[in-house]
Amino acid sequence: MIFPPSIQRWLPVMLPILAVSWWCAKAISITTSPWIDSSSTITTSPLDFNDTFDPNVTEYWFDTVVDHFNFRPTPEPTFPLRYLVNDQYYHNASSPVLFYAGNEADIFQFVNNSGFLWEAAENFQGMVVFAEHRYYGKSFPFGSPENALSPKNISYLSVEQAMADFNLLQGHIRDKWNMSRDAAFVVAGGSYGGNLALWLRLKNPNLWAGAIASSATPLKHLLRETNAFNRIVADVYRNVSHTCPDLIRQGWQELYTNVKTKHGRQRIQYEMKLCHVPERRNPRDIADEIHGWVSGALETMVQYGYPYPTNFFAPVPGYPFKLACKNMLQEQSALGALRAAAQVFYNYTGQAGDCFDWVASAAEAEENDLLVKTRKTLESTRYWNRLGQIERGVLSTHLEDLTGTAWGYQCCTEAYQPMPTNGITDFELPYQPNETEYFERCKQRWEGVVPRPTWEETMFLSDNIQAGSNIFLTSGQLDPWRAAGIQSVPRGSPDSIIVRIIENGAHHLDLRHSHPMDPPSVVEVRKEEMTAMEKWIIRWRNLYPSSIVHASEQRGQIVGQRYKPDQENAKTRISTIL
Numbered sequence: 388m389i390f391p392p393s394i395q396r397w398l399p400v401m402l403p404i405l406a407v408s409w410w411c412a413k414a415i416s417i418t419t420s421p422w423i424d425s426s427s428t429i430t431t432s433p434l435d436f437n438d439t440f441d442p443n444v445t446e447y448w449f450d451t452v453v454d455h456f457n458f459r460p461t462p463e464p465t466f467p468l469r470y471l472v473n474d475q476y477y478h479n480a481s482s483p484v485l486f487y488a489g490n491e492a493d494i495f496q497f498v499n500n501s502g503f504l505w506e507a508a509e510n511f512q513g514m515v516v517f518a519e520h521r522y523y524g525k526s527f528p529f530g531s532p533e534n535a536l537s538p539k540n541i542s543y544l545s546v547e548q549a550m551a552d553f554n555l556l557q558g559h560i561r562d563k564w565n566m567s568r569d570a571a572f573v574v575a576g577g578s579y580g581g582n583l584a585l586w587l588r589l590k591n592p593n594l595w596a597g598a599i600a601s602s603a604t605p606l607k608h609l610l611r612e613t614n615a616f617n618r619i620v621a622d623v624y625r626n627v628s629h630t631c632p633d634l635i636r637q638g639w640q641e642l643y644t645n646v647k648t649k650h651g652r653q654r655i656q657y658e659m660k661l662c663h664v665p666e667r668r669n670p671r672d673i674a675d676e677i678h679g680w681v682s683g684a685l686e687t688m689v690q691y692g693y694p695y696p697t698n699f700f701a702p703v704p705g706y707p708f709k710l711a712c713k714n715m716l717q718e719q720s721a722l723g724a725l726r727a728a729a730q731v732f733y734n735y736t737g738q739a740g741d742c743f744d745w746v747a748s749a750a751e752a753e754e755n756d757l758l759v760k761t762r763k764t765l766e767s768t769r770y771w772n773r774l775g776q777i778e779r780g781v782l783s784t785h786l787e788d789l790t791g792t793a794w795g796y797q798c799c800t801e802a803y804q805p806m807p808t809n810g811i812t813d814f815e816l817p818y819q820p821n822e823t824e825y826f827e828r829c830k831q832r833w834e835g836v837v838p839r840p841t842w843e844e845t846m847f848l849s850d851n852i853q854a855g856s857n858i859f860l861t862s863g864q865l866d867p868w869r870a871a872g873i874q875s876v877p878r879g880s881p882d883s884i885i886v887r888i889i890e891n892g893a894h895h896l897d898l899r900h901s902h903p904m905d906p907p908s909v910v911e912v913r914k915e916e917m918t919a920m921e922k923w924i925i926r927w928r929n930l931y932p933s934s935i936v937h938a939s940e941q942r943g944q945i946v947g948q949r950y951k952p953d954q955e956n957a958k959t960r961i962s963t964i965l
């Protein structure tokens with residue numbers, strides 16, 4: 388997926404729900420900061436940024452139905468949906484399948500960040516399947532992304548359609564590999580993919596033996612009604628030092644004050660080491676953009692604040708927010724503190740050069756007509772950061788950003804989640820989303836489409852999941868998306884609904900490969916997940932002994948009773964892969 392540099396810079400701001408990395412530039416050199424206190428476990432060496440994981444997958448395509456909910460075929464009734472398979476641990480026709488329900492990006496994004504499924508596959512001698520979500524990656528109906536993402540043709544992008552794809556795909560895989568009925572499909576996912584995993588198991592326990600739903604966000608009303616998301620971000624920094632949230636708020640104040648005068652803008656440029664601060668634009672817009680640039684970094688360092696160095700949006704150290712906060716404390720001014728924090732995200736390996744050329748890129752984008760077009764649709768750019776997800780959809784009139792377009796549409800339909808902030812218990816600028824305005828913009832962009840705020844929680848039960856079973860829900864303590872997660876076992880749930888908060892865990896940390904620097908909490912949770920999956924697999928075999936003949940078995944050679952779970956091994960065979 389290609390993003391122009393100017394767009395890449397905005398991605399953290401614009402795509403908060405995104406699960407994974409957009410660019411994977413390798414580190415060239417690493418400077419270890421003097422501010423990392425030697426007592427902490429943060430260590431960084433160039434080797435840590437190596438991505439040595441080889442998923443060893445094969446790409447397949449499955450013809451799915453464009454509209455599952457209308458028996459009258461669309462002019463092109465089907466389209467190819469991509470899925471990836473790793474069968475290196477797959478044993479025989481009764482072996483389980485670890486199925487990742489793809490979310491809003493190219494499916495390889497999730498492959499690269501969900502190594503735990505390979506560990507589970509090895510443990511259970513299972514198959515790994517990663518299914519791409521329709522309208523993302525390479526899975527577009529109507530022949531091309533350009534055709535698919537037009538306001539009319541995008542109509543078939545919905546949670547329900549995507550779930551139906553995965554249900555049908557399971558049948559297709561069972562047939563293709565001649566699987567026995569007693570082969571259990573465990574569905575897993577992170578973030579929106581976690582929602583899909585949860586909902587697939589709730590809706591179709593006849594198909595899915597159980598669900599690992601990591602950092603799922605089913606309780607969207609909590610995002611809309613409270614500042615819980617941004618409060619978690621602020622708490623994470625506050626827990627490093629009480630001073631950091633204050634410095635950030637003070638920084639915004641200095642930014643918005645200084646931007647009004649020529650002298651002030653020079654000060655901003657100097658203190659924040661910006662290559663350039665444009666003169667001809669509305670000062671308020673400039674401040675908004677600088678704010679968005681820093682704020683996006685601050686939030687992303689928390690959401691993806693993994694215990695070891697990673698390279699999602701940019702190369703960052705383990706627990707990058709700790710270093711950011713510590714660096715802020717060394718600065719003489721609040722503007723300097725903002726720069727010191729941003730520096731960890733945008734310049735950890737010295738990649739920025741002598742000054743941040745962000746402003747130059749904005750000017751560049753202006754020349755390309757990219758940002759300007761967006762601007763024209765807005766009364767003010769004040770909402771740039773807030774309505775980021777829609778903003779991307781608007782930006783993407785140019786189809787530079789296919790993922791942003793598709794996700795922008797989902798934010799205008801089911802995933803309606805604008806977040807208010809107060810600047811007191813969070814460190815953001817106070818903001819109250821304006822529903823009328825938001826709806827109006829959706830209507831314009833998608834030709835009449837407006838969100839249905841309560842639809843998703845009504846149709847998919849919100850946290851009223853007591854009637855479900857075999858569900859493992861996790862949230863990271865550090866992850867702001869925890870705000871919309873189910874954080875405790877709903878009253879009246881069976882024992883097989885398990886909820887864990889992972890201490891010192893960021894966004895779906897548990898789905899990542901085991902790592903020597905993992906906190907004990909996630910090591911423990913992965914063990915529990917392994918045990919839970921094993922129970923689900925056994926339960927499945929009891930429910931569907933292979934004497935019940937699956938259609939495919941009549942053609943094939945399959946006999947059942949092949950998977951023999953091994954309680955002891957299941958616990959000990961979790962491999963550690965660096």
Ligand SMILES: *[C@@H]1O[C@H](CO)[C@@H](O)[C@H](O)[C@H]1NC(C)=O
Nearest residue numbers: 433434435436437438439965
């Ligand atoms: C990381 O990459 C470097 C340079 O390519 C290589 O020398 C080193 O062996 C790699 N480390 C690991 C752990 O794979």
Ligand SMILES: *[C@@H]1O[C@H](CO)[C@@H](O)[C@H](O)[C@H]1NC(C)=O
Nearest residue numbers: 441442443444473474475476
């Ligand atoms: C990749 O998977 C194939 C089976 O599909 C297996 O034969 C091969 O050994 C695997 N490669 C690696 C490097 O593990």
Ligand SMILES: *[C@@H]1O[C@H](CO)[C@@H](O)[C@H](O)[C@H]1NC(C)=O
Nearest residue numbers: 408409411438493495496499
């Ligand atoms: C996934 O990782 C591989 C290997 O490191 C890399 O080549 C590829 O670009 C990554 N894909 C995505 C979408 O991040």
Ligand SMILES: *[C@@H]1O[C@H](CO)[C@@H](O)[C@H](O)[C@H]1NC(C)=O
Nearest residue numbers: 462463529533534535537540
């Ligand atoms: C919608 O898809 C059809 C193909 O089925 C295509 O002919 C048409 O041009 C698309 N509409 C737009 C506006 O791209």
Ligand SMILES: *[C@@H]1O[C@H](CO)[C@@H](O)[C@H](O)[C@H]1NC(C)=O
Nearest residue numbers: 562563564565566942943944
């Ligand atoms: C499934 O069974 C059919 C018919 O016996 C056979 O042709 C095919 O190779 C089998 N596929 C797999 C993956 O074993």
Ligand SMILES: *[C@@H]1O[C@H](CO)[C@@H](O)[C@H](O)[C@H]1NC(C)=O
Nearest residue numbers: 619620622623626864865866
């Ligand atoms: C901050 O620290 C408090 C006290 O240790 C803890 O209860 C809370 O969960 C922490 N918050 C975050 C977001 O890490």
Ligand SMILES: *[C@@H]1O[C@H](CO)[C@@H](O)[C@H](O)[C@H]1NC(C)=O
Nearest residue numbers: 660734737739740741742743
């Ligand atoms: C980026 O990091 C390099 C290396 O530490 C440093 O020389 C440079 O001044 C930094 N750039 C900015 C804009 O902070």
Ligand SMILES: *[C@@H]1O[C@H](CO)[C@@H](O)[C@H](O)[C@H]1NC(C)=O
Nearest residue numbers: 819820821822823824825827
């Ligand atoms: C919300 O936006 C609408 C349309 O732009 C405007 O008329 C209304 O005054 C706004 N409401 C508030 C509370 O700002």
Ligand SMILES: *[C@@H]1O[C@H](CO)[C@@H](O)[C@H](O)[C@H]1NC(C)=O
Nearest residue numbers: 478479481512948949950951
């Ligand atoms: C299938 O795998 C299980 C578990 O390893 C094993 O016990 C069983 O013998 C296998 N069945 C066949 C027919 O290979």
